[in-house]
Amino acid sequence: MTNTTDLITGENPSLFKQGETPWYYFTIEVEDSNGVFSALPLTGATVYFKADNKETGEQKWKVTCEITDAANGKCKAHLSTTDTDAEGDYIGEVEVQKDSEIYKSLDFRIRILEARNS
Numbered sequence: 070m071t072n073t074t075d076l077i078t079g080e081n082p083s084l085f086k087q088g089e090t091p092w093y094y095f096t097i098e099v100e101d102s103n104g105v106f107s108a109l110p111l112t113g114a115t116v117y118f119k120a121d122n123k124e125t126g127e128q129k130w131k132v133t134c135e136i137t138d139a140a141n142g143k144c145k146a147h148l149s150t151t152d153t154d155a156e157g158d159y160i161g162e163v164e165v166q167k168d169s170e171i172y173k174s175l176d177f178r179i180r181i182l183e184a185r186n187s
Contacts, residue, residue, distance in 0.1 A: 083177065087184035088150050093118055095134065095163055097142035099172065108142030114167035118146040120179055123158040134163075156183040 085091050097116065098106040116134035121127065130152040134144040159179040165172040 084180050086182045093146045111136045111139040116144045117164045120159040120161045156181050
């Protein structure tokens with residue numbers, strides 16, 4: 070079963086230059102039937118941070134996140150220079166696979182700017 074929800078919180082870069090290697094920090098939350106958000110425990114889960122090219126739909130990266138605080142739904146992802154080598158607009162998504170369920174975040178925008186020599 071796939072659940073799509075606004076399951077991430079945190080301040081993350083949505084704009085950076087080619088070749089930069091930003092860290093993304095996520096708190097994974099799910100909404101209960103009363104509209105209350107709480108952390109999704111990540112024990113036994115696999116979390117991916119993915120991005121697709123906005124124009125072509127081609128996947129640019131799929132990074133496995135490091136779980137930093139499973140009980141409180143916290144994880145982080147580090148992008149490499151290969152992940153950020155092409156300027157353009159991308160659509161980001163976080164996916165959690167846990168106990169035969171898949172949780173997906175709402176899409177969010179990421180822009181990689183052309184690196185220019187000073």
